[in-house]
Amino acid sequence: MAEENIPSQSFNIRELSTKTVTLYPARAHVVREIPSIALQPGQNEIEIYGLAETIDEQSLQIEGTGNGEATITDITVEKVINKIAFDDVCGPPEELDDDDLESDYSDSDDDADDVKISRQERNRLNKAIETQADLETSCSVQLYQLEQFTKTITNEFSDAKKLEEALHVYESERSRLHLGKTNAGIEIEKLTKQKSKVEWRLKRAEKAEKEKNKEAVQAKDLARRKKLREREQRHKEIEKVRSERATFWPAYVYRVVVRLETAMFTPGPSRRSSIGSITLSKEVPESSETPEKSEGKVTTSPNEISLSLSYVTTGAFWLPWYDLSINSVKKTASIxxxxxxxxxxxxxxxDAKVILSTSQTSYSGLDDKAPTMHPWQVALSRYNPDNDGIFSKAEISATQAKIQKEISSQAKAYAHAAPQQNRHVRSSVASHQLGGNRMQMIASAPNVELHRGISSARKSKKASILPSFGAARSAPPGAAPAASNVQEYAYAGYDPTIEDCGESLDALAPTALDFEESAWEDYGLTATYDLPGTRTLAPSTLARRYKIATLNATSIALSHIAIPKLRAAAFLRAKLKNPSSSVTLLKGTAGITLDGSFLGTHALARVSPNQAFTIPLGVDPAIHISYPKPTLHRSTQGIFNKERAHVFSRSIFVTNTRPAPVELLVLDQVPLSQDERLRIDIVSPRGLIKEGDVVKTGAPAHEARKAWGKARATLKKDGEVAWTVEIEKSQAAVLKFEYEAKMPGTENMINS
Known part of the structure; x- marks a missing residue:
């Protein structure tokens, strides 16, 4: 059979129904259905046109069911220019026409009777004046023609009698025309005077009517303008929708061609030997014919099948968003x-069933393989390397790649798939089989798993040695980098003031309006959320938000942290626990609301079920921190081997203006010596000698006030000193901090 004679059917992707859409954090899996396809005996060709250019052609799969025998011989996937014009689908741009609007608000119908009569009289006089003016003009033209005729009388009429008759006719016609012109002028003058009187009466009547109906006229004008604005607004909205549709109108689309073959007459022995291209028998109704009689019979009725087309596209995805409301009075939170x-x-x-899947956030996919560690070779050098030989070259490269991947991950989620070359995908065997009412085609090219997602990049923490106590300067309050450092240090560091949160799933007070919640289900490493009902997802620059679940946490812990060395401010933070035992909070953006006031958004890291996490709530203005400049006392010790001693002294003032006691964590540090000749000891708080030592400290800022609260100081690693302070309401405390640095008399302490 010639290829141009193969029966062909074409389906546009816009006309196909959508069964399910499974959204992942970086892509979507779409399943479409083509029902009731009638196949002719022999070869058939089915074209599916208009697939988005963002699809992954390697993920394309076709499944189907039918009541006949059919075999898929091959399938082609080709990227072509979109032959469907945008105006053919969405129509031409709409134009505004104000004629109807002006006619709707014509004020002639609402005029008074005297105004209408005066206008009618004026219109009659205007027509009469025009008639008389036309008559006057006609007489003037005829007189002119008559005068031109008299100039030719002496040449044309040689006979005296005929000349006399011509002159008589001239005199008679001239008198008639002159009289008509004169009467027309008199009539025009008379009508003009009448028109002036009528216009005067009309002017007076319109003025009286205008004064009488001034408010009604204004209301009508306002209504006309309002309707005009509504039309313009409606036109803008239509143009906005049209412009948005044009934004997503594709210049290129994918065209999928599926070739099938249905059973025809085939000799019995030949069919039994063709194992590689066998088609399983269909379900046939009971018949009186025996298999021997029916064997070799030509199929005359068409086979009917239904296809299911599934593919992956990178142009659709979902991201988590959280609304976190904290009640500082009841110590509860709603997520x-x-x-x-x-x-x-x-x-x-x-009208598709929408499913949200977290698989791509649980594991990264098949392409993310475990790295191979090679031997770490080192050597001696006279020069000090940048990393002091701590990190290998492979480790440095891996860290840089991780940072680069984290920066570009969000951009890749919004980017469209790169254009791919046209491919011709054929099956690895001669044909695929349809049997037991089920047909399935799997291309020979390797499939790309759907569970390829974004790998969570963890920020590496690196301890840094800050400048010496005396050389440190407070950062300006408006300096963004310093504030950012304080935030990261404060919320990622040690926190001895926060206790574990309790767990509760009690519902909060009911609200007037609520959203539909989704049903979730866990499958090992992944979880899926089924949105209730069916949804229509159209291309749009806007995001649609759907509610998945509401989680309620109780017994949250609120605490403060201050690092006055970097910024003299107390930062409020809340620690709570994911109250669910099954729902994982994925990495996303959270809108923070504290006691009914929206504070802003926060990048929430991944939180597993029953895992505790900390939310920063910004600076608490009710807690005042003062960090005056340090004082330095120098002295010299020894007779022969002189040794210098520098004592650095500093005070931290903390004031609580809240009407309730607060707990505060204050952090500072002493420098770490990199030379054995430089010895640094803490003088105050006394007793902090080695890591882990804890001593009581603190004093009231005003001697007259005794019951200010309590504080204890702890020496942590890397020279960090942590004060856990409990201050009563409306009280102030001072934390003394001194350390001594001893060094040879000829040396100075500098930042390394």
Whole structure:
């Protein structure tokens, strides 16, 4: 059979129904259905046109069911220019027409009777004046023609009698025309005077009517302007929708061609020997014919099948969004887990079952393989390397790659797939089989698993040695980098003031309006969320938010932390626990609300079920921190081997203006010596000698006040000193901090 004679059927992707859309954090899996396809005996060709250029052609799969015997011989996937014009689908741009609007608000129908009569009289006089003016003009033209005729009389009429008759006719016609012109002028003058009187009466009547109906006229004018604005606004909205659709209108689309073959007459022995291309028998109704009689019979009725097309696209995905409301009085928190869904493809999925999957955040996929560690070779050098030989070259390269991947991960999620070359995908065997009412085609090219997602990059923490106590300067309050350092240091560091949160799933007070919640289900390492009902996801630059779950936490812990060395401020933070035993909070953005006031957004890290996490709440203005400049006392010791001693003294003032006691963690540090000749000891708080030592310290800022609270100091690693301070309401405390540095008399202490 010639290829041009193969029966062909074409389906546009916009006309196909969508069964399910499974959204992942970086892509989406779409399943579409083509029901009731009638196949002719022999070869058939089915074209599916208009797939978005963001699809991954290697993920394309076709499954189907049918009541007949059919075999898929091959499938082609090709990227072509979109032959469907945008105006053919969405129509031409709409134009505004104000004629109807002006006619709707014509004020002639609402005029008074005297105004209408005067206008009618004026219109009658205008027509009469025009008639008389036309008559006057006509007489003037005829007189002119008559005068031109008299100039030719002496040449044409040689006979005296005929000349006399011509002159008589001239005199008679001239008198008639002159009289008509004169009467027309008199009539025009008379009508003009009448018109002036009528216009005067009309002017007076319109003025009286205007004064009488001034408010009604203004109301009508306002209504006309309002309707005009509404039309313009409606036109802008239509143009906005049209412009948004044009943004996603594809210049290129994918065209999928599926070739099938249905059973025809084939000799019995030949069919039994063709094992590689066998087609399993269909379900046939009971018949009186025996298999021997029916064997070799030509199929005349068409086979009917239904295809299911599935593919992966990178233009659609979902991201988690959280609404976190904290009540500082009741020590409770509510976490509303939402899904932010985006569709940046050129396809509209109508009435589809939407499923959200977390698989790509649970593990990264097949392409993310375990690295190979090679031998770490080192050598001696006279020069000090940048990393002091701590990190190998492979480790440095891996860290840089991780940072680069984290920076570009969000950009890749919004980017469209790169254009791919046209491919011709054929099956690895001669044909695929349809049997037991089920047909499935799997291309020979390797499939790309759906569970390829974004790998969570963890920020590496590196301890840094800050400048010496005396050389440190407080950062300006408006310096953004210093504030950022304080935030990262404060919320990632040690926290002895926060206790574990309790767990509760009690519902908060009911609200007037609520969102539909999704049903979730765990499958090992992944979880899926089924949105209730069906949804229509059209291409849009806006994100749609759906509610997944509401989690309620009780017994949250609120505490403060201050690092006055970097910024003289107390930062409030809340520690709470994920109260669910099954829902994992994925990495996303959280909107923070404290006691009904929206504070801003926070990048929430991944939180496993029953895991505790900390939320920063910004600077608490009710806690005042003062960090005056340090004092330095120098002295010299020894007779022969003189040794210098520098004593650095500093005070930290903490004031609580809140009407309740607060607990505060204050952090400072002493420099770490890199030379054995430089010895540094803490003088105050006395007793901090080695890591882990804890002593009581603190004093009231005013001697007259005794019951200020209590504090204890702890020496941590890397020279960090942590004060855990409990200050009563409306009280102030001072924390003394001194350390002594001893060094040879000829040496100075500098930052290394």
């Amino acid at each position: 509303v887990y939402r899904a932010e869904v985006r569709n940046a493809t050129s396809e509209t999925w109508t």
